[in-house]
Amino acid sequence: MSRTPDTWILTAHCPSLLGTVDVVTRYLFEQGCYVTEHHSFDDRLASRFFIRVEFRTQADFDEATFLAGLNERTAPFDMRTELTPPGYRAKVVIMVSKADHCLNDLLYRQRTGQLPMDITAIVSNHPDLKPLADWHGIPYHHFPLDPNDKPAQERRVMQVVEDTGAELVVLARYMQVLSADLCRKLDGRAINIHHSLLPGFKGAKPYHQAYQKGVKLVGATAHFINNDLDEGPIITQGVESVDHAHYPEDLVAKGRDIECLTLARAVGYFLERRVFLNANRTVVL
Amino acid sequence: MSRTPDTWILTAHCPSLLGTVDVVTRYLFEQGCYVTEHHSFDDRLASRFFIRVEFRTQADFDEATFLAGLNERTAPFDMRTELTPPGYRAKVVIMVSKADHCLNDLLYRQRTGQLPMDITAIVSNHPDLKPLADWHGIPYHHFPLDPNDKPAQERRVMQVVEDTGAELVVLARYMQVLSADLCRKLDGRAINIHHSLLPGFKGAKPYHQAYQKGVKLVGATAHFINNDLDEGPIITQGVESVDHAHYPEDLVAKGRDIECLTLARAVGYFLERRVFLNANRTVVL
Amino acid sequence: MSRTPDTWILTAHCPSLLGTVDVVTRYLFEQGCYVTEHHSFDDRLASRFFIRVEFRTQADFDEATFLAGLNERTAPFDMRTELTPPGYRAKVVIMVSKADHCLNDLLYRQRTGQLPMDITAIVSNHPDLKPLADWHGIPYHHFPLDPNDKPAQERRVMQVVEDTGAELVVLARYMQVLSADLCRKLDGRAINIHHSLLPGFKGAKPYHQAYQKGVKLVGATAHFINNDLDEGPIITQGVESVDHAHYPEDLVAKGRDIECLTLARAVGYFLERRVFLNANRTVVL
Amino acid sequence: MSRTPDTWILTAHCPSLLGTVDVVTRYLFEQGCYVTEHHSFDDRLASRFFIRVEFRTQADFDEATFLAGLNERTAPFDMRTELTPPGYRAKVVIMVSKADHCLNDLLYRQRTGQLPMDITAIVSNHPDLKPLADWHGIPYHHFPLDPNDKPAQERRVMQVVEDTGAELVVLARYMQVLSADLCRKLDGRAINIHHSLLPGFKGAKPYHQAYQKGVKLVGATAHFINNDLDEGPIITQGVESVDHAHYPEDLVAKGRDIECLTLARAVGYFLERRVFLNANRTVVL
The missing domain is CATH 3.30.70.260 (ACT domain)
Incomplete structure (x- = not known):
């Protein structure tokens, strides 16, 4: 290995x-x-x-x-x-919103060499996580969303991806739906972490949906994005058992670890060239 | 314990x-x-x-x-x-179709005392599993389904439940949907095993659905039945990881163990009086 | 919860x-x-x-x-x-050597409030992790080990524990054996993470031992320290499957996540007052 | 797959x-x-x-x-x-003592074709499991142990292995230590299930040892036998979490499922030609 x-x-x-x-x-x-x-x-x-x-x-x-x-x-x-080649380090752009657990985890794994990548930029629709980026010395781009001109924001995102030569974009709890146009441009090289065992609980607030259904397992799904929301090819999934005493906020808290681990595993597979697209599925060798 | x-x-x-x-x-x-x-x-x-x-x-x-x-x-x-009371053994009726893995597992656990229950009858819409019932000395009722008179078959089922004083009915891969009437009569005392991580892949052929979606985890859900198909309160769930090399038949095979274990765990919780209905959820103490 | x-x-x-x-x-x-x-x-x-x-x-x-x-x-x-009382935050001292993964993880969980504790000091026999402590604004004490006077170093450690009023000491991959005297003083309030499934692979280099034995599962054990090395009461354990392709360095890398999660879970149990000493075992309610 | x-x-x-x-x-x-x-x-x-x-x-x-x-x-x-070749079914001899859970599980998996093998004989030092063998129509050899002439019993065992052309011997909770001579004769083709996470808790009564140590995980190890007791090359291991409320008899009961699953998985790997001896370790492809 x-x-x-x-x-x-x-x-x-x-x-x-x-x-x-x-x-x-x-x-x-x-x-x-x-x-x-x-x-x-x-x-x-x-x-x-x-x-x-x-x-x-x-x-x-x-x-x-x-x-x-x-x-x-x-x-x-x-x-x-x-x-x-030996020692190759992929250039990666990370997109975030306000939650920092996945970003913090990826930064740690980059810093220690566990994930052989260079994070060239962090892009967010919020300013909140700039200090974390600063401490790691990584450029942080705050591109707020203009509800009247979403394409403008996405063009700025894509510009960063191109300027920094990133081959991979990681949506580390980025809470915006990408346009079909951006999805197409990033086809096969943008990984999202969704906080449910897809295809269960697609869309918003999956842990709250999970609470309502009374499930006894919650999980996370790392998948390539495509323009059918939360339907992109799955790379890997993680799971945790929960019980009746887990209120929605407990599911959210419990889910953070499994989100971090699942996303990091997917990124690791990608960087090690283990992931292949196979129509709407993946092969992971 | x-x-x-x-x-x-x-x-x-x-x-x-x-x-x-x-x-x-x-x-x-x-x-x-x-x-x-x-x-x-x-x-x-x-x-x-x-x-x-x-x-x-x-x-x-x-x-x-x-x-x-x-x-x-x-x-x-x-x-x-x-x-x-101490040493209490619940009377249980098991319903099956043709698949025998869950039945075989429950019979074994009854025989060895791991599940403190008396299986009073096995009811099926097919004759196939009679030899297995015979070897364990348990009455086997073959009640074929008359497509023109499904209620008649269900009345025979209910008659067995009542005659044998069963407090629990276990649907051990019984491949028929129960009527709303029977669901109501068995409310809170009929446990089904569904071969997916509900609410994902409700309905028929969940492993084939799972293959199409390319999931990396499959599982099983033990739940109380209610008249909203595959939506009854969940008691426990089990999971297994799979990969690209699992064709649909592999998922079916892989799922058998987790179905057995998940159903046996749910029945055990019920028999130990650990399961409480809490609206459409359960509390398991 | x-x-x-x-x-x-x-x-x-x-x-x-x-x-x-x-x-x-x-x-x-x-x-x-x-x-x-x-x-x-x-x-x-x-x-x-x-x-x-x-x-x-x-x-x-x-x-x-x-x-x-x-x-x-x-x-x-x-x-x-x-x-x-409500909102109580325990005072905690963390001891480390050179490996930073558990420390980084605990600092993150403190910062986000997931672990309701105040880390009052970080103590190490090496200077390496000071920058990490600095970024989180936590005092870092570098107490090198004098091979001729180990008790002196331990007195300095204990002084910090007492001065900061810490009720818990966490050995987050602290690579020194504590003296019987210090173990006694910290009885029931010092948690260590050992990187094996104790009692398998006690002592040094457990992942290398695990490789030699060809095990297919590796894990970590969080336990109270006592003066019988790696024999203290176990609080919780975590596990990961591995295969023939994992060389010793892969086991080390793979183990980091499970060490972090296992130690964080143990600390969380302690802070939530779930852990009780029961002779050489624990009860976790 | x-x-x-x-x-x-x-x-x-x-x-x-x-x-x-x-x-x-x-x-x-x-x-x-x-x-x-x-x-x-x-x-x-x-x-x-x-x-x-x-x-x-x-x-x-x-x-x-x-x-x-x-x-x-x-x-x-x-x-x-x-x-x-396609459709090949290996001839297998199973050795048991009194516990029937692993045998029952293997017989079920043979009967349903999940494990492509022909069990040619069941050998035991006790008569207890004969009815189970009979129901499956498999010859059962009761070879009691003469404490004064253990080699004689082992010769009878080996005779059955040779007469039936078995390529694999499965020790499905056979509670006797094989002699060095028999181990050598069966080198690389006899799989044992030990009810602990080896190398932890070697020898007798591992669940009782586990209780004394207060571990929070118990497991099972399937390994090739060799003449160093419980030290043979490990094929696969399984694990379950337990807590303070598990008394020794609960660990025994809990362990049965994981023993069955772990042994069946090892036998399946062997039959699918996935297992290779690699000195005192295994490679499983």
Whole structure:
């Protein structure tokens, strides 16, 4: 699971076809790559193939040459490949509103290196969490929402994402619905944490809904956003048991830990190149 | 948790009022009862009080006298009390269709004494599980469903419940919706196991629904039936994590264990007098 | 579980005897106290009684008068009582070495009010975590260990505990063994987090021990310290599943979350007056 | 996870070396095998490679030819390969004493096809569980222990294993220590369930040990036997939380479910060819 400092990650996916595994593993062998972990899955209902390989390289390994050769070889399979070098740190933008537990958790995991990412900016529709960002030395952008011009605010958000070269946007309890336009632009690279076991309790105030229903388990769902609210592909979910003595505010409090853990796990999977979109589902290798 | 062989259980509930705890504990003390476990909860949103006490008695303890005195004392509180003697075994009717995992599990737990109940009858709309019932020496009633006269079948079911003096009916994967009439008759004493984390995936084929949604957790919900399908008060829920490699049939297979465990836990809570109805929710002490 | 702002907590324990529940509940009733939650347990093997009650009071409630009366009434039972007023915040000293995850977690939970405590001081044998303490505005005492005079360092620690009036000391990954003398002084009020499922893997480097044994579950144990290393009464434990791909450093990383959660839960139980010592075990109501 | 009816499983392991993945995947491709799932792991501390592949074959696939070719190709790697055909059912002998919960569970899972095995015999040092075996139509051998000649009893056990061609022996709460000789004969193909979270509470009466220590979690460990008692390589572990109210007999009762589930999971992993011995640890792919 932990990798030596010279470990690369190769991921790929394509339509199901005889030879998908072999085309990858043979090329790796020919290039002198030493495979330390290999996981592939062929989804027989979706007819789609997914592969993730960790490998170490020879001294004379050249990334560009390797990729060029790989893509030539895999072209007949319509395979989309991604290569992640050792020590790579993804650039990430975090969006928040007022609740700080998920942000605090992500900042801690960045600072200690547990999540190999660089948070390039924190964007919020409220000013409240600026001190927390300041202490970690991360730019904080307060973009208030103009109810008459929501697109304007989203353009500013997108500008930050582009300017900082972020490949991932994390909605760490950002309490606004993104427009269909922004969802499309961030397709497959924006992760939201919803505080319920989706598809149960979609929409607002899920813990209050959960209290009304008298459930004995509450949880959180980390998912890619799409333009169907709280319906995006699920990456991972977490759960906690509760009982009759949990009033709505207790569910809210209890949920914070599981929200943090579930979101951090999803972000970790993404950064380690474990997550693949598979129509409205995900494959996590 | 385990009780000495001379332990009684007293449960009660009533509207919230000053003195609800004292009226019970003082009476127990006056009657020389030795309290070994006491749990009470006053629901401040529902304004309702719930109490469960385990106690041992003096040699001259008389159940009828005790109850008469208790009810006189608690009458001003509009308190409904229930007293369960040591070694009490509830009479239970189990309803099944074709799936046998929950039935097999309940029969095992009855046989070994883990669930202190006497299964007085097994009722099914199919003949398939008769051999299993026979091996355990329990009467098996095959009441096929006449699509033109569903009430007739339900009358036969209810007749068995009444004839055998069953206080609890367990729907152990009984795949028919009960009529509003039967639900009303069995209000608060019929437990169903639904194979999803309600309120997610209500209705038919929940595991297939779960697969479509790509959830990463599946579960089961044990709940009292009411006439709003799959909306009855939840007693307990269980959960298992799954991944992309679980096809619908894998979810079905994976779910069996958690269905068994969740249903057995709910039945155990009921038999130990831990479950209280609290409007559309439950209190489990 | 959550309490209205006028809720008191009363706890007590004493040898088992007829009347222990009644003496408490009757007095509460006579004083006009409204009980919202009551949990008592009589340990039949240890012959010891434990009780925890949450209640609201009348306008004219006087703490001193109440306690005097209570203690007079409960004296024949040799009952030790403790009364915690609404909004009470315990004073807590935290001890750390170099690892910051548990400290960071506790500071966050203090800041957000999730743990109702005032951290009066952070004590360490290393200077590393001072910046974190500074940001939260909490005094940080760096007391290096003099291998030739360990008692001197412990006297300085104890001085801080006494000077700040701390009722609880939390060893948040403090990597030194306390002397028998200090253990005795902190008996019943110092909580340690050990990074294994005690009693498995006592002593140093438990994750490395766990790797050698090839376990498939790792965990953490929060326990009261006593002078038998890693043998103090256990308050709560947490667990995570791992597999063959977890090298020792992965177990260390994986364990951090469960250490934080387990320690925070134990501290929360303590602050809510849920934890009772019961010889070398605990009762958690 | 579920497989189409024409799916083969290939597993292999060998010392770490460049080309281990390629030699397998290339051969599969050349033989026209369609890989549906592939998982390989190279243990950098043990310097050992493990691989498990599921694949479908062409119409003209011949097992013997395939294996001969594979073994020729992989010989330079000192690779040990195993090929499991579609629909394969392993022959299994189960050993029990008096407790029936694990046996009952395994019999149920065999009967319903959840565990693809044929239980060829049940062996016990007591006669008690014969009726259960009879109902399932499985030969039951009562081999009492002669304290003066334990080897004689073990020879009879081993005779049954050999006569029935069993590849796996499951100790489903068999309460006798096997001799070093028998352990060696069954090396890597005998799975035991121990009712504790090993290495905690080795030896006799682990739940009573657990009660004495006041642990808040109990569990079960399924492991290969070896001649160091309760020290064999762990396959999987399960866990349940408990509290102060669990007396030793409650721990015993609570543990039964987790013992059943943990043992069934281990047996399932074995039957699906997921378990590899890796010195005193296991790899589970």
